[in-house]
Amino acid sequence: MTIKQFMIIPGMLFLAALLCTSIGLAQDGAKNFAQGAAELGLSDFQAAAESAGLADVLNNQGVLTFGSGSFVVFAPSDEAFAAASASGLDLSALQESPSELKRVLSRHIMWNAGSFENISEISAARSMQGENITLEHAAGLKVDGANVTASLGYDSGIIYVIDRVLLPESEGSLGPAQAAKDLGAEKFAEALTSSGLEEALSSQGPMGIGGLTSGPYTVFAPSDAAFEAAKGSLDAIGKKEGGMLSLLSYHVVDAAGLQNMTESNSVKTMYGASMAVDQSSSLVGGAGILASERYDNGIVYVVDQLLVPISLSMQ
DSSP: OOGGGTOOOOOHHHHHHHHHHSTTOOOTTOOOHHHHHHHTTOHHHHHHHHHTTOTTGGGTTTSOOOTTOEEEEEEEOHHHHHHHHHTTOOHHHHHTOHHHHHHHHHTTEEEEOSSOSSGGGOSEEEBTTSSEEEEEOBTBOEETTEEEEEEEEETTEEEEEESSOOOOSSSSOOOHHHHHHHTTOHHHHHHHHHHTHHHHHSSSTTTOOTTOOOOOEEEEEEOHHHHHHTHHHHHHHHTSTTHHHHHHHTTEEEGGGGTTHHHHSEEEOTTSOEEEEETTTTEETTEEEEEEEEETTEEEEEESSOOOOHHHHTO
């Protein structure tokens, strides 16, 4: 059994329609990211986010949401983009490479899984691109040395306007395996990498064309304690042909799998079997959500149990 058998790559029209109707939409009267960015005069950042496919992400569209997680967006002003261009940043070239543009913009985005109520409580945090962001509060808020000049809350988070573009210092982006490791699910992360599913869930994916991959994905990563508690089941499933890939795929839901979630209170996994979801109680397949982290093509939730479909356990 191959990874491609599990991949669902919907047509562009279907995915666009799905994302417009999925769970992350703002309610009537709420302010979405585009409206917040427009109110702050962030036309360049908003246009770049649209080109990179991040505008929907910043509205929490295409993924399952549990708890109080929200985005913290440090958006350079139009003047900051102009200054960066004058200093040699080729914005036109970035616009022609959606994956690289997404990587640069993700350097400006943090995910707050509910670990702090006020940004003044923290001095550093990981960006969605993978590198850390340093925060200073002594003389007003500074972000990696850039000054914050304005801020505005929106439906899925808060936007801070900064006076400088933040450029990644390293290659690559934060993938699902590293996000899982950050959250203490190292055994799941290792299995994800060794099975080949890590690449499929990243923004580069099996299509190999940045900006044209499937997703976003909601990944449920059992904690190390959950893996250890289910060692017997894992050993039995691992002996079956394609067993481990099938098991891991049951822990993943893509945007298409959310299509009927609101009607049936269950979602279709990449494995093909459905899984019960209770967002109000932060439960999935009977397992509790422990923590979350955004990565470059979705979100990872650590759960307190291994999720095993009935069909796989009976084989």
